[in-house]
Amino acid sequence: MSLIQISNLTFSYDGSYDNIFENASFQIDSDWKLGFIGRNGRGKTTFFNLLLGKYEYSGQINSSVTFDYFPYEVKNKSELTLNILSEMSSQSEDWEFMRELSLLDIDVEVLYRPFETLSNGEQTKVLLAALFLKEGNFLLIDEPTNHLDALARKTVSNYLKTKKSFILVSHDREFLDESVDHILSINRENIEVQSGKFSTWWENKKRQDEYELKKNEGLKKDISRLKKSADRTSRWSDKVEKSKGVKVSGNKPDKGYVGHKSAKLMKRAKTLETRQNSALEEKIKLLKNIEQNDELKINPLKHHLNRLIEFSDVECFYGEHKVCGPISFIVENGDRVALNGSNGSGKTTILKMILGEQIKYTGQFNVASNLKISYVSQDTSGLKGNLQEYALMKDIDESLFKTILRKMDFERVQFEKNIEDFSSGQKKKVLIAASLCEEAHIYIWDEPLNYIDIFSRMQIEDLIEEFKPTMLFVEHDMFFREEIATKIINM
Template identity: 30%
Template sequence: MFTNQNVVLKVSGLDKSFQLRKILENIQFDIKSGDRIGLVGGNGSGKTTLAKLLLGKLRPDKGTIEKSDHIKIGYLSQSIDFEVSEFGQHHSNNGEDLYQYTKELGLNKVYDWNGERLLHLSGGEKLKLALSDIWASKPDFLILDEPTNHLDFKGINWLVSELANFDGPVLVISHDRHFLDQSVTQIFELANSKLHFYKGNYSDFLVEKQKRFENQQHAYQVQQSQIKLVESQMEQLKSWSEKAHRDSTKKGSGPSKRQFGIKEFHRAKAKKRDSQIKSKMKRLESELTKNRIEKPSEETTVRFQFDASGKRGKRIIEAKNLGIRFGDHTLFQGSQFYINHGERIGLLGDNGSGKTTLIKMILGEETRFEGEIWKSDSLKIAYLSQDVDDLPADKNALEALGFTDRQDIHRARTLLANLGLTEHILNPIKTLSLGERTRVKLTDLLMKEYDVLILDEPTNHLDLASREQLEKTLAEFTGTILTVSHDYYFLNKLCDRLLVFEDQRVKRVEKTPDEYLNPEKDNVNNGEDDLLIIENKIALILGQLSMLDQKDPKYPVLDQEFNLLLQQKRNIKK
């Protein structure tokens, strides 16, 4: 089918619109065996639409998609619609592989899980089952839509390793910067219905994109200067032409022949000016038709602003002897911790360890637990859940938010516009991307004042610009933040303490996520600190020894201490 034997999929002249909105225009690319492609772009830019077109789940308005014969595509959808009740029934021939993958992902004895256990799966556990199902099917080509959403760090490391060992091509739609840097060697960016291509990982893409922007901005400014110069020249010629036309119709004194000659001279002059103007206009139009340089579009600025309603007492939440189980499955037990005002706490633990369940307990939505949770009476809590499917599908964003007061509606419109939803504010929720739906939910939070923000996977579905702006805004929030996130960059930028879910316990840890997840770094830093202290002591003793006579009784004591410090320094440097 393909002239190049390495090509497994070829896209030519692809167009797709929904109603009057152009999503994709003249998209063309090849995917070759072994390609590692990250597909990025703003929320609603058409990434998932393109994936569905490649899979044949949608039909293009124009263009073709050619695939290698008998190619088997493993597809992970952004919204996990995997039916856990059917788990293991799809692959009766390779069930052993299926359960091996679930075990590697930290889901033990899945085949023993009963109905009660399956009813209480976390988002991460559902995702791990879906990934195991895909890998067990032995695909030739992977298309993964936001594969790290909900996935714990153990699962992300597994996925990075598996992708490195996978022989076929991989197309990953993701907003996870750390994951993209580890997993891809090309970036396809969807912007303004067009596809742009970059070599390298996500960090390389950012550098190259900035360079291209600056080059296009410079070329655009040069061309605009040239256009202004030509337009100025044309205005001058037009002025001269108009004067020549006026002169050709003036009544003058003298012989009629002479008058006729003068008028003819001015008519010829005016005609020449007209010809020059037409020539210059033609040249300018031709130049712009061939080489028009579009003004480079700036990234849409997303603006968040959270307001805390005021400071409260120092300790705002405290748990004593806390535990919860579902049937025979214990999430955690005998746990105690506290949360103070103004702290930024990350909830860290494997998928299914009980992070979202603890949030529901704090919110009062889950009451079947042991022990107690105390909360300050005057506490105002705002909660962003990881589920975006709970918005009414047929209502638009303003209707879904449910505001009736004119002032509230005006403020909601402004906030939605700040979040980049100006064009789609009146579209039904079901037509919005998952990232756009997340922005609608954020607007609901922004409309209120509160002391505590509880965020369950807040960066899921958000595009990269929105994630970075959210990080900056949350850093300025004066209240308390409690967040579940598997976005490594986001968690490290925001959190200075942790609630760690480990060995069926929830424990408070006075460390940043990076310090906790990478203890070897902490050891290196401690070694550097120890070395600095020892070197300062050595310098001090050398100064004292230089001022003493060797016969002084203090000299051998200091000399012995000096040699001991030298030995300690050698041991640290080993």
């Protein structure tokens, strides 16, 4: 066991006036299984790069451990997988690679295949296995679940239970709960470390937020009452002071008495002012870390037909290769249908058919006429230009589009940047915000939550539960799927 100590860490990117971190101080035990959470763009990947020594910073990072980063960059993907893993962890024997792969439900034959022939899920697993075999290193795991289906996520979380010495960035609440024993959170105003899994941290945060909101309301009332009392006392003091030398019923007042009374009232006014300032100082400390989950809105349309999409014994083919099927399901007005299946089971192919892509199939497939569809792709690589240009290209209201992004925690400074410079989560929010601007009969979303932070996922869940749009979606976040779906189609 050793400590990773962060002291007065301050960092900003060249050309930026805003610090990503400012005088941040905390410490981490190198034996912990640490979940790392925070809004998109708060600096999680930046912090990993600072630990890896990629950027200059002020302050101190003291550690006796060596850091490794996932995803590991494979330079020659045509190499045999075993050769790549041996290069990553040169001290490990072949039998050790085989043992780790068996824990991850991977057939050892993948070791003797070119790395590029492995699926995204298989690549994730073999790279994790090799990195964990490097004894004494501390692993920085950056969003490993984005290419994993629900079953693979469960397998990897079970694997991580047997390991230690890592920081895991993930926005999948169930995955975090199954994998970590501490939480490192980048809040709006500070960075904090708590013992326990994510759900424990979340309950603590809700209690703290509720306490601060109540305390804030109480202080607002106290400040208002104290201000009124101080103003009233000050007026009385002024009135008494002015009465010096004024005859009352022909008699001159006792100046000593009047002066004493005025001084007493002034003292009381000062006391009230001090209490008011103390309450203001206490109030200023509150609410700084409360995440503003502003309500999102959507304007779904209702089709004149109840049945919008129907698949009956459909099998899909690429050339002569069957991709999926037979599959049968119906989407009606008000349904929120989740397609569930392992990677490669044909979920995206089904969505592409509905969107009009020409795919060879057998069976019966029908889509209601004049069906307006809003689509969110799982791929963000084609996003270019600025937000104004994107809104124009999508033919959506720019003002509404940017308002939605602001509600999803975009800072105004982001509006001046090109989308290529956004974080992966911010790019995905661009796609979702554009979809929310569109009036549609059905919203088809393909893995919409990849890279999206936990707080924004909750916003989207609240939106869907309130407005109840008709949806067909693919999502491996089990918590989201079980909260939202009215039907689950297993493929």
